[in-house]
Amino acid sequence: MYRVKKDRLTELFTSVSKVQDLFLPLRKCDQTNYGLWTPEETFDLDTLKTVKSAKDCFFPQSEVLYRCRKEDGKISIDPQQLCDRPFVVFGMRACDVKAVEVLDRVFLSDPVDSFYKARREHGTIVSMACHEPEETCFCRNFEIDPAAPGADVETWLTEDSLYWKPLTEKGEALTAAAEEFLEKTEDGDKTVEEEQTAIRGIVEKLPLSHLDLSRFKQENTMELFDSPLWEEMYKPCLACGTCTFVCPTCQCYDIRDFDAGKNGVQRYRCWDSCMYSDFTMMAHGNMRTSQMQRFRQRFMHKLVYYPANNDGLYSCVGCGRCVSKCPASLNIVKVIKKLGGEA
Amino acid sequence: MQVENTEFRPKIVAFCCNWCSYAGADLAGSSRLAYPADVKIIRVPCSCRVNPMFILRAFQRGADGVILCGCHPGDCHYTTGNYYARRRMTLLFSMLDYLGVEKGRTRVEWVSAAEGVKFSTTMNEFVAKIHELGKNVRLEDLRCKN
Amino acid sequence: MQELITRAKELLADGTVSRVLGWKKGDLGWDPEPAYFDKAEELENFIYNPFCGANLSKYLIAAGKLEGTTLVFLKPCDTYSFNQLVKEHRVKKDKTYIIGVGCHGTLDPEKIRNTGVKGIADAVLEGDRVRLNTLYGDKEAAAAEVLLDRCLVCKGKTHVVCDELIGAEPGEEAGPGELAVNRFAQVEELENLPPEERFAFWQEQLSRCIRCNACRNVCPACSCLKCVFDSSQFDSNQKANADTFEEQMFHIIRAFHVAGRCTDCGECSRVCPESIPLHLLNRKFIKDIDTFYGEYQAGADTESKGPLTDFTFEDVEPGIIAERGGGR
Numbered sequence: 001m002y003r004v005k006k007d008r009l010t011e012l013f014t015s016v017s018k019v020q021d022l023f024l025p026l027r028k029c030d031q032t033n034y035g036l037w038t039p040e041e042t043f044d045l046d047t048l049k050t051v052k053s054a055k056d057c058f059f060p061q062s063e064v065l066y067r068c069r070k071e072d073g074k075i076s077i078d079p080q081q082l083c084d085r086p087f088v089v090f091g092m093r094a095c096d097v098k099a100v101e102v103l104d105r106v107f108l109s110d111p112v113d114s115f116y117k118a119r120r121e122h123g124t125i126v127s128m129a130c131h132e133p134e135e136t137c138f139c140r141n142f143e144i145d146p147a148a149p150g151a152d153v154e155t156w157l158t159e160d161s162l163y164w165k166p167l168t169e170k171g172e173a174l175t176a177a178a179e180e181f182l183e184k185t186e187d188g189d190k191t192v193e194e195e196q197t198a199i200r201g202i203v204e205k206l207p208l209s210h211l212d213l214s215r216f217k218q219e220n221t222m223e224l225f226d227s228p229l230w231e232e233m234y235k236p237c238l239a240c241g242t243c244t245f246v247c248p249t250c251q252c253y254d255i256r257d258f259d260a261g262k263n264g265v266q267r268y269r270c271w272d273s274c275m276y277s278d279f280t281m282m283a284h285g286n287m288r289t290s291q292m293q294r295f296r297q298r299f300m301h302k303l304v305y306y307p308a309n310n311d312g313l314y315s316c317v318g319c320g321r322c323v324s325k326c327p328a329s330l331n332i333v334k335v336i337k338k339l340g341g342e343a
Numbered sequence: 344m345q346v347e348n349t350e351f352r353p354k355i356v357a358f359c360c361n362w363c364s365y366a367g368a369d370l371a372g373s374s375r376l377a378y379p380a381d382v383k384i385i386r387v388p389c390s391c392r393v394n395p396m397f398i399l400r401a402f403q404r405g406a407d408g409v410i411l412c413g414c415h416p417g418d419c420h421y422t423t424g425n426y427y428a429r430r431r432m433t434l435l436f437s438m439l440d441y442l443g444v445e446k447g448r449t450r451v452e453w454v455s456a457a458e459g460v461k462f463s464t465t466m467n468e469f470v471a472k473i474h475e476l477g478k479n480v481r482l483e484d485l486r487c488k489n
Numbered sequence: 490m491q492e493l494i495t496r497a498k499e500l501l502a503d504g505t506v507s508r509v510l511g512w513k514k515g516d517l518g519w520d521p522e523p524a525y526f527d528k529a530e531e532l533e534n535f536i537y538n539p540f541c542g543a544n545l546s547k548y549l550i551a552a553g554k555l556e557g558t559t560l561v562f563l564k565p566c567d568t569y570s571f572n573q574l575v576k577e578h579r580v581k582k583d584k585t586y587i588i589g590v591g592c593h594g595t596l597d598p599e600k601i602r603n604t605g606v607k608g609i610a611d612a613v614l615e616g617d618r619v620r621l622n623t624l625y626g627d628k629e630a631a632a633a634e635v636l637l638d639r640c641l642v643c644k645g646k647t648h649v650v651c652d653e654l655i656g657a658e659p660g661e662e663a664g665p666g667e668l669a670v671n672r673f674a675q676v677e678e679l680e681n682l683p684p685e686e687r688f689a690f691w692q693e694q695l696s697r698c699i700r701c702n703a704c705r706n707v708c709p710a711c712s713c714l715k716c717v718f719d720s721s722q723f724d725s726n727q728k729a730n731a732d733t734f735e736e737q738m739f740h741i742i743r744a745f746h747v748a749g750r751c752t753d754c755g756e757c758s759r760v761c762p763e764s765i766p767l768h769l770l771n772r773k774f775i776k777d778i779d780t781f782y783g784e785y786q787a788g789a790d791t792e793s794k795g796p797l798t799d800f801t802f803e804d805v806e807p808g809i810i811a812e813r814g815g816g817r
Contacts, residue, residue, distance in 0.1 A: 029693060030603065031764055051763055052699060061699065062729035135517055135608045135624060207517060207624075236523040236548075240703035242762050254728055260486040261404055270729030273701075278719060278726075324598070327703050327760035328543065329515050329522040337516070395745050396717070396725065396738075403734050416802065426800035430782070432807040434748055434797075437777050438741060438770070440810055441680065443688025451807040481688055484734035 001188035002164040004181050009162060012181040013090075014039055019177065020124075021087035023057050025050045034089070045091055045157055048134055049321060053096050053248030057089045058119045059103060061245070062270035065115075065255070069264035082118035088174060090126040094149035095139045095319040097127045099248030102306075102315045106251050124170045125151035130199060131158075136320030138208035138333060144317060146203060147196035156192050163188050208320070208333050212340045218308040225300060229338055234295035236328040241273030243298070243322040243331070249315045252279075274298050299335045353407040353473040355382045357466070358397065360390045362420035363455045364412035370459030378466035382410075389413065390451075391424035395435045398449065402482035408448045408473040412462070415453040425453070444481045447472045490537045492655055493562065493590065498529045500560055506586050507557025510548055512541040518610040518622075519598040523548060537562065539614050542595035542637055544756050546570040547709040549580045559585055564592040565657070566639065568648045569752035569788030570709035575650075576791045577750070579712050582650070589648035591657030594632060594640040599764060601635045638768060639755025642672035649789055672753070673776045675769055695736040697763040700729055704757035704767050710747040710787075717742070744770035749778060749796040752788040781805050 004012055016022050017037055024037040027044040034054045037043060066079040092100075100120075107116035127149035130137070139146055148154065152171035156163040164182055166175040175182060203209055215224070244250045254272035257265050272279060274297045280288045288294050306315035316332055323331045359365040365386050371378060387393055390413025401409045411432060413425040432451050440446040450472075452465045493511075500506045513524035514536045521536050523543045544567045552559040563571060568589065574580045593614050601609055601621065608624030619635055621628040633641065646657060671677075679687055705711045705718070717725050718739060730736045744751075744767075753775060757767040778785055778796045782804070785796050 029697065029764070031697060033697065033763075051697075062731045064731075132607070235525055235551075238703065238706040238760075240706040240760075241699075241701040242703045242760075245699045245701045246762055256728060258486060258727065258731065259724065260484075263487055266486055266731075268729075268731055270727075270731065272728065276702075276719070278721065281721070323517070323520070324602075325762040327707050329520040333516060334522075396742055399738050399741065403738070423800065426802075426804065427797070429804055429807060430797055430800055433781060433805060433810065434774055434777055435741075435745065436807050436810040438745065438773060440684070441676075441687065441770075441773050442691045442737065442741070443684045443686075445684065446811045449807075450811070482734065482737065484732045486732055 001185055001192065002166075002175065002182035003185040003188055004162045004164060004183075006157075006160050006162060008181055009045075010039070012178055013037060013043070015181065016088055016174075016178060019086075021085055023054065023087060023089045025091050045128065048130055048132065048137075049093065049319060049324075051321075051325075052246055053099060053319065053321065054089050054092050055096075055099065055103070055248050057087070058100065058123060059107070059116055059251065059253075062268055063115065064266050064268045067264055067266050080115075082114060083122050084118070086122045086124070088124045088126060091128045091155075092125055092149070092151065093128060093130055093319070094144050094146040095137075095317040096248045097125060097149050097151045098139075098142070098144050098317045099319070100125070100151075102249040102310075102313065102317065103251055105310050105313070124153070124174050126153040126155060126171075126174070127151040129154070129156045129195065131156075131195075133199065133202050133206060134320065135207055136323040137203070137206055137318060138211060138320060138323075139318035140203050140206070140209040141211045141213060142314055142316065142318050145200070147199040156195050158191060158195060163192050165192075208318075208323075211333065211336050213303075213314070213336065215340050216303040216307070216314075216336070218304065221300075221304055221308070224304060224339060225296070227339060230292055230296045233330070233335060233338060234292045237275070237291055237295050237330055238328055239275050239277065239291050239294070240327060241271075241275055242325050242327060244273035244275060245271060246321040246325050248319055248321070249302070249317060274301070299332060299339075302332065303336070351474065351477060353381050353470060353478075354405055355379075355408045355410065355466075355470060355473060356401040356406045357382050357384045358387050358390070358393050358409070358411045359384050359454075360392075360413040360420075360425075361386055361388050363414035363418065363453075364390075364462065366456035367412070367454040367458050367462040370456065371462040372459075374459045376459055376463035378463045379470045381470055382466050389419065389421050389424040390428040391421075391431070393428065393432075395431065398435065399482065402448075402479055403484040403487060405483075405487055407476070407479040408450070408469060410450045410452060410465075410469050412452050412454045412465075415455055418455065439482075442481075445476050447476050448479060448482075490535070493537055493588065494532050494535050496588065496653075496655060497526070497532055497535070497560060500586065501529050505558065506560035508552070508555070508559050509535075510545055510552060510559055510561040511535050512537060512543065512545075512562075519596075519601075519612070525552075537590060539594060539596045539612055539619075540598065542597070542759055544570055544707075544709060544754050546574060546580075547707070547712070549574065549585055550712060553580050553584050558583075560588065561585055562588050562590050563648065563651065564590055564595070565646050565648050566592075566644050566752070566754055568650050569644065569786070570754050571788070572650050572791050573750055573752055573788035574709060574712070576788075576795075577712070582791075587648075587651040587653075589651035589654045589657055591655070592646065594636045594643070596635055597637045597759070600637075601630065604630055604634060606630065637755060638758055638766070639753070642753075644753070644786075650791075673772065675766070676772050676776050679769065691737075692733065694765050695740055696733065697765055698730055698736050698740070699763060700735075700739065701762060703760045703762065705743055707756045707760045708743075708747060708751075709754065709756070710750045710752070711743070740767070740770060744774060747771065748774035749785070749798070750787050751775065752786070781809075 024043040026035040027042045032047040107113035130146035152168045154165045253269045302316045419425045509526040512521040611622040613620045751771045
């Protein structure tokens with residue numbers, strides 16, 4: 001266990017950012033979002049949840065895949081360079097760390113997504129325990145422990161210090177690189193344990209911590225799919241993509257072309273939302289014709305289809321971003337309660 | 344040896360209505376009145392055919408200035424089209440200014456079919472103004488730039 | 490609130506209406522959701538409190554396609570949106586039964602959280618103070634700090650259209666008193682900045698846009714069946730802000746398309762997950778329309794012509810912007 005005094009964090013970050021890209025939760029216009037940190041930016045480790053998750057660091061909202069250009073009657077294709085610079089993402093919460101596992105199973109299984117893989121290989125994740133979980137949090141239902149967030153390095157932020165515990169090889173390497181700021185501590189374990197007990201105590205008491213997920217099993221797929229409750233639940237849905245884009249586990253994307261005139265054509269991919277009317281648009285038409293079907297897809301995917309294909313791992317991590325951001329106050333918790341028979 | 348041309352050559356898009364301003368441009372040409380070749384004319388059926396997206400698109404694709412020309416108020420081929428265009432463009436230009444885009448980059452001018460001289464002087468003035476303002480960087484799309 | 494439920498039950502029972510459109514209790518006290526109630530017993534979950542900020546008028550486009558009349562609860566400012574929709578033939582008044590509900594301001598959970606209050610369970614507005622009942626004990630906040638932006642420039646407590654009023658007096662005093670400020674103050678402040686700073690301001694704000702389309706989808710004035718930003722027929726269908734230009738384009742066009750039709754209901758800013766002050770774009774258009782073409786409040790009536798579908802021979806020339814600066 002290591003320790004850094006809180007007032008030396010900026011120095012630590014400065015030193016890290018000299019050799020690697022450093023992504024931190026940055027405070028801008030009263031909002032906190034992950035971004036590339038430079039000493040001019042204000043980092044914010046107190047806000048529990050960034051608006052968007054740290055997903056962008058590995059799977060950005062939009063990225064160019066390749067460019068085509070026509071010159072002298074010949075077409076040249078210029079593929080986008082894969083990520084080749086090491087980077088650190090600092091301060092990811094337990095839920096967001098778990099979400100990376102969800103993404104890994106999609107992008108790193110065959111066929112492997114080379115863009116994602118390159119970023120995962122070059123990225124080191126420093127997680128941070130949740131000092132004060134909020135009422136929108138429900139990670140406990142997915143067996144996530146916000147007091148032991150995992151990843152390459154785990155950290156705990158207390159009143160005056162940051163406790164630092166490397167867990168993997170990458171984590172050890174980062175620890176070695178930041179050695180001059182980290183002091184070994186003996187009594188750190190005790191402080192961290194106290195903090196962990198406190199966090200777990202709060203989590204038990206959170207209003208959304210005890211959901212019944214028992215019905216969301218593969219054998220109930222058809223029953224859940226055909227439930228008349230969807231028809232009731234979807235109605236307030238505005239068909240915007242807020243829930244999808246703030247979600248740390250949503251991984252659908254669209255591939256589009258941008259015609260840049262004489263600069264050729266850029267093929268890029270960008271996040272897509274199953275809430276959008278053109279999500280399943282194909283040459284023959286669209287097989288999801290109503291918002292109810294789109295709404296159902298999102299939750300069936302998270303709670304039934306994904307676990308069925310991934311050893312029971314739900315593709316929701318209970319971060320609660322959709323709970324606080326949905327314009328119509330719909331969210332996965334309401335769906336779990338209603339379909340799970342609680343409400 | 345290659346000589347690099349560093350002189351700024353603005354790209355100007357001029358939307359001209361078919362009935363007055365386009366004919367005005369024609370007249371300017373046939374009367375041998377000069378206006379810079381930097382002006383690219385796009386013919387539209389009426390000034391009110393131009394929706395705000397056209398203007399933004401022009402900037403995106405590399406224009407440094409956009410000018411809309413139509414019949415004089417009262418002379419619209421479709422009676423009232425240019426009155427609507429007038430309101431729309433006033434609001435759009437004001438919005439662009441509000442977003443911090445230089446307000447000289449956009450302009451509306453009424454040019455009749457008989458006003459070859461006005462067309463040429465307007466274009467000369469406008470190009471001079473864009474020269475003064477320099478490259479458009481506030482409404483640019485980097486993907487379309489070299 | 491009980492009065493609203495009782496009246497809704499009566500209207501359902503006597504067949505005046507086939508369904509009720511209102512707000513339903515959420516799990517957390519601050520997250521009521523817009524909901525339909527088809528049966529009297531479902532109304533047990535009905536709620537009306539200061540967190541019911543959602544403007545229900547846009548749902549009436551969908552409700553209008555259903556059999557029978559829909560009972561809807563509208564706050565004073567929501568009725569403007571309803572009128573505007575009637576004017577644009579998007580909803581039919583005779584398929585709607587409106588109960589105007591009194592409103593003393595609606596709260597922004599995001600702003601409350603920003604003051605450091607967590608675990609909100611309930612809130613009561615008392616004059617210029619808000620009493621908050623939270624999981625961590627009772628708290629208090631100044632109303633001006635936690636009200637939704639739209640309420641700080643309240644249009645007044647008059648319902649411009651309704652079949653009956655509950656909890657509101659006709660002709661009640663406008664605005665929450667001293668809270669009401671000049672609604673163009675923020676716009677003017679921006680206008681008075683040098684262009685570079687204005688540019689930097691919007692750049693910073695718009696760069697946070699995640700293109701979730703919530704502002705568009707919630708907007709009662711945005712009622713196109715297929716938006717130009719969604720249609721595969723146009724290359725504006727880019728789906729992501731792949732370049733800063735896309736951010737500017739989306740937000741200029743979104744605001745422009747509702748210019749003259751926007752009632753300033755503030756839903757766009759309420760729902761923005763990144764808290765971008767989108768209403769400042771709409772309000773700029775409203776301010777310009779007021780100065781150039783005379784004061785106009787969209788939704789105040791159902792007959793008048795909108796400023797962009799109308800003109801006078803003497804209208805100002807667009808050149809006025811370059812001459813005097815759009816600033817003033």
